[in-house]
Amino acid sequence: MMAANTEDFVIVGAQSSDANEHIAKPALSFWQDAWRRLKLNKLAVISMWFLIFIMAFAVVSNILVPQKAANSFNSDKVGVYKNLPPNSGLPIPGWDGKIKAPGDNSATDVYASQGVPDGKKFILGTDNIGRSVAKRVIVGLRISLLVAIVATLIDLLIGVAYGVFSGWKGGWIDNVMQRIIEILSSIPNLIIVTMLGLLLGSGVLSIILAIAMTGWLSMARQVRNMTLSLKERDYVLAAKSLGESSTKIAIKHLIPNMAGTIIVQVMMTVPNAIMFEAVLSAINLGVKPPTASLGSLIADAQAMLQFYPYQILIPAVMLVLISLAFILLGDGLRDAFDPRASED
Amino acid sequence: MWKYILKRLVLMIFTLFLVITATFFLMQIMPGTPFNNPKLTPEALAQLKTTYGLDLPLWQQYLNYLVGAAHGDFGISFQYQNQPVSMLIGQRLPVSAQLGAQALVVGVIVGLFMGAISARNKNNKIDGVSGILSTLGISVPSFILGIILVYLFGFKWPLFPVSGWGTFSQTILPTLALAASPAAVTTRFVRSEMIESLGSDYVQLAKAKGLSDKEIVNKHAYRNSMIPVLTLIGPMAAALLTGSTLIEQIFSIPGIGQQFVLSIPSKDFPVIMGTTIVYAAMLMVMILITDILTAIVDPRVRLQ
Numbered sequence: 285m286m287a288a289n290t291e292d293f294v295i296v297g298a299q300s301s302d303a304n305e306h307i308a309k310p311a312l313s314f315w316q317d318a319w320r321r322l323k324l325n326k327l328a329v330i331s332m333w334f335l336i337f338i339m340a341f342a343v344v345s346n347i348l349v350p351q352k353a354a355n356s357f358n359s360d361k362v363g364v365y366k367n368l369p370p371n372s373g374l375p376i377p378g379w380d381g382k383i384k385a386p387g388d389n390s391a392t393d394v395y396a397s398q399g400v401p402d403g404k405k406f407i408l409g410t411d412n413i414g415r416s417v418a419k420r421v422i423v424g425l426r427i428s429l430l431v432a433i434v435a436t437l438i439d440l441l442i443g444v445a446y447g448v449f450s451g452w453k454g455g456w457i458d459n460v461m462q463r464i465i466e467i468l469s470s471i472p473n474l475i476i477v478t479m480l481g482l483l484l485g486s487g488v489l490s491i492i493l494a495i496a497m498t499g500w501l502s503m504a505r506q507v508r509n510m511t512l513s514l515k516e517r518d519y520v521l522a523a524k525s526l527g528e529s530s531t532k533i534a535i536k537h538l539i540p541n542m543a544g545t546i547i548v549q550v551m552m553t554v555p556n557a558i559m560f561e562a563v564l565s566a567i568n569l570g571v572k573p574p575t576a577s578l579g580s581l582i583a584d585a586q587a588m589l590q591f592y593p594y595q596i597l598i599p600a601v602m603l604v605l606i607s608l609a610f611i612l613l614g615d616g617l618r619d620a621f622d623p624r625a626s627e628d
Numbered sequence: 629m630w631k632y633i634l635k636r637l638v639l640m641i642f643t644l645f646l647v648i649t650a651t652f653f654l655m656q657i658m659p660g661t662p663f664n665n666p667k668l669t670p671e672a673l674a675q676l677k678t679t680y681g682l683d684l685p686l687w688q689q690y691l692n693y694l695v696g697a698a699h700g701d702f703g704i705s706f707q708y709q710n711q712p713v714s715m716l717i718g719q720r721l722p723v724s725a726q727l728g729a730q731a732l733v734v735g736v737i738v739g740l741f742m743g744a745i746s747a748r749n750k751n752n753k754i755d756g757v758s759g760i761l762s763t764l765g766i767s768v769p770s771f772i773l774g775i776i777l778v779y780l781f782g783f784k785w786p787l788f789p790v791s792g793w794g795t796f797s798q799t800i801l802p803t804l805a806l807a808a809s810p811a812a813v814t815t816r817f818v819r820s821e822m823i824e825s826l827g828s829d830y831v832q833l834a835k836a837k838g839l840s841d842k843e844i845v846n847k848h849a850y851r852n853s854m855i856p857v858l859t860l861i862g863p864m865a866a867a868l869l870t871g872s873t874l875i876e877q878i879f880s881i882p883g884i885g886q887q888f889v890l891s892i893p894s895k896d897f898p899v900i901m902g903t904t905i906v907y908a909a910m911l912m913v914m915i916l917i918t919d920i921l922t923a924i925v926d927p928r929v930r931l932q
């Protein structure tokens with residue numbers, strides 16, 4: 285056996301603990317990591333800022349445009365102020381207070397022909413009784429967002445509680461609770477929303493309740509499935525053997541670990557709620573006039589679509605943009621929370 | 629398999645029973661009936677109540693309704709007197725079914741194509757465009773799309789009729805408005821399924837044994853990505869039901885959705901109840917068919 289002469293070898297440092305244990309990147313928590321990945325998705329980030337802006341705007345607008353200012357109109361001057369087209373004050377075609385009647389090629393200056401006082405301009409035009417569309421849309425946006433967000437929060441509470449309970453208990457309780465979900469989800473949402481709308485009458489609160497009653501089903505189902513898999517984990521076993529109560533395990537261990545899924549689900553529920561609000565308005569079960577929501581504005585303007593398309597354009601665009609932003613942000617968050625999905 | 633179908637059928641009938649019971653009792657507590665008219669004399673009111681069987685005790689009304697509903701008889705409309713609800717619905721059902729089926733077929737076919745094309749062009753411009761279109765398709769509700777289509781192709785460039793039902797050209801705009809959402813959902817779904825298939829072991833094997841790209845895509849990847857699309861049909865049918873009520877109203881299509889919407893302000897409860905039950909039954913049948921088809925086509929789906 286030849287003894288190795290240690291002097292023939294040079295230590296290059298492969299064994300040194302410094303080189304081995306040096307961490308090239310700072311350790312990131314789950315949320316930091318998700319945030320880092322979300323920032324790479326430009327569309328999701330734009331959507332997020334857009335939604336923050338819209339919500340802040342909706343809150344601030346309470347001071348700028350009170351409900352009364354948007355609802356009131358001068359009944360003596362309806363003839364003067366009604367159905368004025370958008371007027372920016374600048375010579376931009378289609379935004380200069382002139383409108384082309386169908387079948388007519390020359391645009392007429394409606395502001396002049398209806399005798400609107402000089403200097404009075406409506407940047408987004410007026411509706412059929414002379415109220416400013418801009419103000420109506422701002423108020424409508426507020427109501428629609430309120431309805432959607434409150435309904436989603438109720439969904440969140442019911443869905444998470446129901447799902448965790450069902451999954452955690454297991455056995456026949458889970459079985460019964462799942463059958464209930466199955467039965468409820470085989471009834472079209474529209475029917476449930478309409479029935480509750482009919483029962484509770486129109487009004488913001490009843491719309492919120494009607495929408496909330498349908499939205500929690502998919503949340504409950506997803507949370508239940510997550511609970512089933514999470515409750516087998518070792519950390520839950522550890523918590524159990526330390527004598528932690530079930531409620532505490534659910535709040536401290538289960539829910540934080542499925543927060544990603546829950547947030548994504550919330551992002552997908554909001555556009556649905558906004559859409560159902562609009563549907564309710566379209567079938568006369570929406571907010572009571574003179575209150576406006578995006579849905580009721582669309583429904584009201586639909587009759588005169590051929591002549592005054594601008595009255596429908598703005599609320600419709602707002603509704604679509606908000607839904608789009610929630611969906612894009614939801615997609616982005618899903619990829620950010622689940623890196624395997626974004627490798628595609 | 630048969631046991632599974634039987635079990636599902638039993639659950640379905642039980643659910644329908646619950647739906648009928650729930651609607652019946654909900655209607656009892658609904659505020660405002662057409663009989664609240666103060667101009668009605670007590671005699672006329674009593675006469676009306678006898679006609680509609682409202683003078684019977686509640687449990688008897690309920691039993692009558694249940695037995696009637698089992699035979700497809702949902703009572704007489706409040707609004708159109710002498711018209712049985714089943715007749716009103718029966719006349720309108722084929723129209724709604726045709727509209728829904730057309731939208732579903734168009735949507736799924738477009739979605740299958742677009743999904744496959746974007747998966748094959750993953751992360752390039754074609755995929756990008758299809759991604760934008762499918763995201764828009766999901767976020768634009770069908771009734772807003774319907775309004776846009778009416779404005780563009782009905783008023784601005786009058787290419788298609790915007791109301792009524794009967795000729796093929798009248799079906800084009802409403803079908804397109806309804807088909808957008810299923811098309812978008814299918815596109816997104818097929819794209820991700822297909823990307824998964826293209827990275828799977830059997831595609832690797834197919835490549836290794838020297839199949840051409842075209843053969844791999846057509847014979848292996850595409851076929852396997854199409855199966856899961858079946859699972860989407862149930863949820864899509866539910867979305868179509870909601871969408872079609874408003875679309876029928878916008879395009880003045882004489883379907884059950886329009887009837888439903890018209891019955892709400894007039895509080896025509898027998899019609900509302902009948903439509904509700906028919907809607908629930910339709911959705912349940914669609915979900916059942918979807919589940920059975922999925923089980924038949926894909927043996928990996930374990931039937932419990």
